[in-house]
Structure formats: structure tokens, C-alpha cells
Amino acid sequence: MQGLDQLKETASQTAGPYVHIGCVPNFCDITGVFPEDLGCRMVNEHTKGERITVRGRVFDGTGTPLRDALIEVWQADAEGLYPSPQEKRGMADPNFTGFGRSPGDMATGEYVFETVRPGTVPFIDGRPMAPHITFWVVARGINIGLHTRMYFPDDEEALKADPILMRIEHQVRVATLVAEKTGEAEYTFNIHLQGPKETIFFDI
């Protein structure tokens, strides 16, 4: 029989406790190598859309916040366009990166992103998905990066009609993907790796 001539994806390994050295060196006092840490600024003064702050912490199965995680986010701009060459529907806001990277604070574990509220993007069949931010979490003890999504609590109607959320079997868990509004233009999204409040993670 012929072979498929496909390669296997390189196996994942944990980011380890020193992920900061490679991914956010300025944050851990390795200065003078890169001018600034990648993903530390998603917006500038010209970015279009509603400014928001997204913050939160990542908790382990004992309820202890991780203080060595690295959180990455990827999202559409205010019009629902991704700043990516794979985006074929239009040109995203050139003043928005769509990508953010934040280490948890070394004392409290809190991550923070200053960004804009994302617009609506379509599901595979064209139906609208509720506005969301894609999250990726790595840390010591996490063997393969965890993908999840954050949705907005004020989008009630869109959440009910979201093609992905609708088909989740255990609807009681959907709440784990919805941030809490904790201030004027501020949302808190805590991620629970384990336990009764375990966040939904996706195999995308």
C-alpha cells in the first residue's frame, strides 16, 4: 500500500516555569534584547471601537491562582475583521493588532488586556457567532496549550443564538465562557483548569 506522505505534528511540551524568558523577557527583567514584549499593546490612539479592559486569573484544581501562566488572546476588530492575511472579507483596522500576550502578575496571577470590543464574525455556515475573544493558556504543568473563548455577558440574544454555544451538551457549563462585567468597560474572565467551575476548553 502507498503511504500518505503526511508528517506528524511536533509533540507539545509544557511551557515550563520560565516561559517569560522567551515570550515576555522585558517583564522578567531581561532588558535590552527586544525593545518591548510581543503582544503588550493591542491598540493605539487611532484604534476604532469601544475600548475595554479584560482581566482575570487562572485557577488550578485547588482554587489557587497560577502565578506562572502566560495568556494569549486573538480577536477580531470592532467591525468583526481579523488583522490576518487569511482574512478574505475585508481589511481590518490597521491600528489594531488583534493579538495580545499577558503574563499573570508574579504576585497575584492577574492578567490584563487593553483592547476593543470585537465585532461579530460568521460561523462556517454564515450564521453570526456571538462576539468573542479566543484565549490560549500555557503554564508549567500544562502539557499542551489550552484553547478557550471569552464571550460578553451583555450579548444575551447573540449568546442564545450562537451556533457553537447552542450545541454544547452540558448547557450549565456555557456560563464558564461568559465574562463578568466588573466595571465601566471592564470585564473579568477567570479561567478554572479543574473542579466544579472548570472552564470549557476546545479541541479546535
Place this chain on the structure above:
Amino acid sequence: MSDGAYFQRDRQWHPPAYAPGYKTSVKRSPQAALISLNNTISEMTGPVFGHNMLGELDNDLVHNYAKPGESAIGQRIIVYGRVLDENGRGVPGALVEFWQANAGGRYRHKKETYLAPLDPNFGGCGRAITDDEGGYRFRTIQPGAYPWPNGVNDWRPAHIHFSVFGHAFAQRLITQMYFEGDPMIWQCPIVNTIPSREAVESLIAPLDMNNTIPMDARAYKFDIVLRGRRSTMFENRMEGN
């Protein structure tokens, strides 16, 4: 033309979230099944980073933290390879970030407690963006092995950490590279989270004397494979869409 969804991740090939030999994974591993999701545009897009963001010494860990005229201590090596997808095609424009301990096995980090000395001329981080064929290379020093708290006498084999961005957020990957012939590889609880020997072998870089720079640095080759994509020619589409 491959512009469809990314091949599903083979979760039997990657380490499972819960791997009790690596103790920290016990309380940091999700217990519910992952929810499978066909790729949407949110996962099939991703940030791109241009070559213009790179500094001249970003891929030279021997010099990028060193005082002028000085260099990091250790055995000088070149690490080079290609970023490919599962279809075997090079991935151009991929951002590859790497970090490592110094020659004595010590990281430059507040939370590092190993007694080996810091090298004042070694920071331990670098990055590169792949060329048109998916190729990358950097110069560094061979990192040392180091002990870590897991069992009472667990050691990490010499390794370099890699973080890779392909063309889509679905391809995001962090892994580690090991060195040919290191007996410590097979004793490491983190390596052993990977279920198959074959998958571990794919993380071990062979020594490449042909690409060694005489009287300067030896070379190791490390290829990285990211998820590939299906052809869309016959993909499901809503009629008329």
C-alpha cells in the same frame, strides 16, 4: 490548494493533560472532555509578524545580552531547521521564539533557585522568522542540564524551549528540543508525558557535522511540524455560498 480546516490534532500523539509522573500536571489538567469544534475563521486566522520587527542579534544568544566585545560562556552551537506543515510544505513567515538555561543549567529568572552561577553575558532568549522555505537558524551555547523539584532527584536533560506561530491560531504550539545522545532524555518525567517513543524521537535534534562551522560552532538540526490543512475543493459549503 490547501485552504480548508486544519487537520484535527492527534491527541494520542501529544502528551495528555493529566500525566501524574509530572506532578504539577495533576491539579492543572482539565478533567472534562475537550469540546470539539470545527475550525471557524477565529481559529483559521492568526497574527503575522514581519521580518522588520527583528533586531540584528535576535537570533544570536551568544551576543544579544553580552557586553560589547564579550560573549556568553559555553559550547557554541548553531540550531537550524525548517518549520513545515503536516503536508510537508515549508511554512514561511512563522515566528519562532526560543529560550533556555545557560551553560551551567541556570535560568535568568527571579524564581530560579538552582545554585549554578549566572553568566553575566547570557540572557537566554532569542527569536527568528522563517524564510520563504520555512527555514530558520540561530546561534547559542549548549544549555546545561538542571535539577528540578518533582521527584527528589529529577533532572531535565539539556533542552531549548520553542514557541511557534504559524499562519493560524489553531497551529499555535510550544515544545522543547533535546540533543542527540543525551541519556537524561529517557529519564525525564516531562519528556515521559509523551506517550510514544516515536513522538519523543521527533523532539531530538541530531548533530550535523556538515553544517558545523569549523573552529567555531557545532550544528544541530531541529525541524518543527505544525498542523496541515485540508483542500477545500470538496468541502461542505452552504448551497449558493
